[in-house]
Amino acid sequence: xxxxxxxxxxxxxxxxxxxxxxxxxxxxxxxxxxxxxxxxxxxxxxxxxxxxxxxxxxxxxxxxxxxxxxxxxxxxxxxxxxxxxxxxxxxxxxxxxxxxxxxxxxxxxxxxxxxxxxxxxxxxxxxxxxxxxxxxxxxxxxxxxxxxxxxxxxxxxxxxxxxxxxxxxxxxxxxxxxxxxxxxxxxxxxxxxxxxxxxxxxxxxxxxxxxxxxxxxxxxxxxxxxxxxxxxxxxxxxxxxxxxxxxxxxxxxxxxxxxxxxxxxxxxxxxxxxxxxxxxxxxxxxxxxxxxxxxxxxxxxxxxxxxxxxxxxxxxxxxxxxxxxxxxxxxxxxxxxxxxxxxxxxxxxxxxxxxxxxxxxxxxxxxxxxxxxxxxxxxxxxxxxxxxxxx
Amino acid sequence: xxxxxxxxxxxxxxxxxxxxxxxxxxxxxxxxxxxxxxxxxxxxxxxxxxxxxxxxxxxxxxxxxxxxxxxxxxxxxxxxxxxxxxxxxxxxxxxxxxxxxxxxxxxxxxxxxxxxxxxxxxxxxxxxxxxxxxxxxxxxxxxxxxxxxxxxxxxxxxxxxxxxxxxxxxxxxxxxxxxxxxxxxxxxxxxxxxxxxxxxxxxxxxxxxxxxxxxxxxxxxxxxxxxxxx
Numbered sequence: 001x002x003x004x005x006x007x008x009x010x011x012x013x014x015x016x017x018x019x020x021x022x023x024x025x026x027x028x029x030x031x032x033x034x035x036x037x038x039x040x041x042x043x044x045x046x047x048x049x050x051x052x053x054x055x056x057x058x059x060x061x062x063x064x065x066x067x068x069x070x071x072x073x074x075x076x077x078x079x080x081x082x083x084x085x086x087x088x089x090x091x092x093x094x095x096x097x098x099x100x101x102x103x104x105x106x107x108x109x110x111x112x113x114x115x116x117x118x119x120x121x122x123x124x125x126x127x128x129x130x131x132x133x134x135x136x137x138x139x140x141x142x143x144x145x146x147x148x149x150x151x152x153x154x155x156x157x158x159x160x161x162x163x164x165x166x167x168x169x170x171x172x173x174x175x176x177x178x179x180x181x182x183x184x185x186x187x188x189x190x191x192x193x194x195x196x197x198x199x200x201x202x203x204x205x206x207x208x209x210x211x212x213x214x215x216x217x218x219x220x221x222x223x224x225x226x227x228x229x230x231x232x233x234x235x236x237x238x239x240x241x242x243x244x245x246x247x248x249x250x251x252x253x254x255x256x257x258x259x260x261x262x263x264x265x266x267x268x269x270x271x272x273x274x275x276x277x278x279x280x281x282x283x284x285x286x287x288x289x290x291x292x293x294x295x296x297x298x299x300x301x302x303x304x305x306x307x308x309x310x311x312x313x314x315x316x317x318x319x320x321x322x323x324x325x326x327x328x329x330x331x332x333x334x335x336x337x338x339x340x341x342x343x344x345x346x347x348x349x350x351x352x353x354x355x356x357x358x359x360x361x362x363x364x365x366x367x368x369x370x371x372x373x374x375x376x377x378x379x380x381x382x383x384x385x386x387x388x389x390x391x
Numbered sequence: 392x393x394x395x396x397x398x399x400x401x402x403x404x405x406x407x408x409x410x411x412x413x414x415x416x417x418x419x420x421x422x423x424x425x426x427x428x429x430x431x432x433x434x435x436x437x438x439x440x441x442x443x444x445x446x447x448x449x450x451x452x453x454x455x456x457x458x459x460x461x462x463x464x465x466x467x468x469x470x471x472x473x474x475x476x477x478x479x480x481x482x483x484x485x486x487x488x489x490x491x492x493x494x495x496x497x498x499x500x501x502x503x504x505x506x507x508x509x510x511x512x513x514x515x516x517x518x519x520x521x522x523x524x525x526x527x528x529x530x531x532x533x534x535x536x537x538x539x540x541x542x543x544x545x546x547x548x549x550x551x552x553x554x555x556x557x558x559x560x561x562x563x564x565x566x567x568x569x570x571x572x573x574x575x576x577x578x579x580x581x582x583x584x585x586x587x588x589x590x591x592x593x594x595x596x597x598x599x600x601x602x603x604x605x606x607x608x609x610x611x612x613x614x615x616x617x618x619x620x621x
Contacts, residue, residue: 001489001506002506003500005493006489006493006497009489013487294486297484301473301497301545302469302470302471302472302476302498302549303473303500304469305469307500384448388480
């Protein structure tokens with residue numbers, strides 16, 4: 001018999017209590033893991049988008065680089081494009097606008113106003129229709145997830161903004177449906193940048209920069225040169241306007257939504273930890289009290305206090321690991337279930353990465369150790385003679 | 392005279408409530424391979440003496456000496472118990488979730504044997520007490536006599552030099568009691584163990600090499616059964 005077999009048999013003595021403890025912990029673990037997974041998947045999606053498109057810098061209005069309310073004049077785009085070290089620039093107007101769904105209900109969707117030559121098109125797969133071209137107005141392309149959510153396809157009309165029967169200016173014809181490697185674009189609509197400006201009242205919310213790459217050159221130094229040059233640009237028509245250029249990793253670290261998500265994720269983790277530890281503490285204290293006499297016997301046959309501590313902690317960690325397995329499976333299911341909701345399925349990727357699962361397991365081991373510590377010490381401090389007499 | 396395996400010198404023990412002086416200057420020596428029975432009325436201090444001899448508790452005064460070394464100054468009494476002492480209790484105290492084979496292995500954790508060797512040794516010990524066919528049964532599936540035989544095998548798990556038995560037949564009917572006592576004495580003799588057995592039974596005490604009679608926390612008689620005053 002292995003020691004772990006002994007621990008497992010102790011846990012299985014009270015199968016109902018063990019099951020309920022595991023389930024209670026698993027719910028906490030699932031909430032934590034699902035929350036971390038959502039945040040992690042969003043970060044991964046953004047990171048993949050930047051890497052896939054070889055974006056070196058993201059430029060937004062200085063002081064507003066953490067969200068979508070950045071706004072500045074197009075001159076900054078032209079100035080950046082004219083820099084000798086810049087290979088390509090993709091400008092955009094990104095914001096949320098109201099959309100009227102098939103049933104008449106309204107919701108918000110992300111629109112991305114792009115120029116026809118935006119390099120973001122390069123990794124699109126157009127599954128129906130065509131890309132937007134120069135001169136298009138009141139046309140849009142739907143990401144395939146959004147098309148499914150809106151139940152709209154090629155040739156259909158999508159109403160952006162308030163649905164006014166007397167005003168056809170906010171009616172957009174679907175000219176294409178696409179698949180994008182970027183989850184946010186899957187759930188977004190691409191419109192001509194001029195239309196996006198009209199819809200949002202913004203000029204440019206940001207642009208991405210590809211720095212020219214030469215063999216043998218220090219690429220990071222080249223990117224830094226471009227970054228400084230862009231941040232030094234000024235718009236004579238808007239003298240107070242400033243832009244901030246950030247490397248993709250820095251941009252992601254500063255994204256308000258991601259920061260919020262990380263904060264909520266930590267909060268849920270902390271709550272999960274507290275709830276888990278309390279549950280574990282309760283279970284293990286009961287278990288130790290019930291087995292006082294047995295612990296006395298174990299001490300009598302020569303078990304040192306450290307082994308008794310190891311037994312109780314081992315049992316609580318085993319409980320935690322069982323909860324981690326169930327909770328992680330539950331979290332995977334939860335993220336898939338979440339993506340069935342049209343409100344979020346364009347922004348959230350399902351699944352739990354190995355790294356997030358490992359953090360969930362780490363958390364439950366911590367719950368096991370913290371929740372089992374006091375009962376373990378209490379068990380180890382029992383005097384063998386008194387424990388054996390315990391009834 | 393050869394040095395005894397175990398010697399108790401002037402043991403005093405009072406429990407924290409202060410009401411009971413459980414031991415009041417008990418001295419005792421047990422030679423290697425000797426079977427000593429400790430008898431006396433309830434509350435006379437027999438079990439307390441057994442606990443002190445087995446290093447389950449420490450005396451308030453006096454000392455227990457094992458192979459010339461005082462247990463009072465012993466740094467690791469758990470290790471001492473594990474290596475040198477085998478306990479047999481009146482209520483068996485088998486772990487209910489484990490089979491007989493697994494119960495016998497419990498004292499072996501932390502030793503040098505691997506899992507397979509532990510299982511093999513447990514089977515050997517269960518063979519010694521005639522429990523081979525019941526090795527895979529949990530205690531709830533065993534009769535009380537069988538449980539005590541498994542407990543006896545468990546007491547031998549780490550090849551102790553000294554067996555301490557506290558009313559080992561107290562919960563058994565006469566047939567089972569006789570069987571367990573036969574086993575106990577046979578194993579004690581065959582393996583050269585010292586055995587200290589607490590018992591109320593004059594019959595059982597009669598099987599011992601020497602009988603120690605206690606009253607009110609003191610040894611009142613120490614010798615073979617026949618010449619002891621009743």
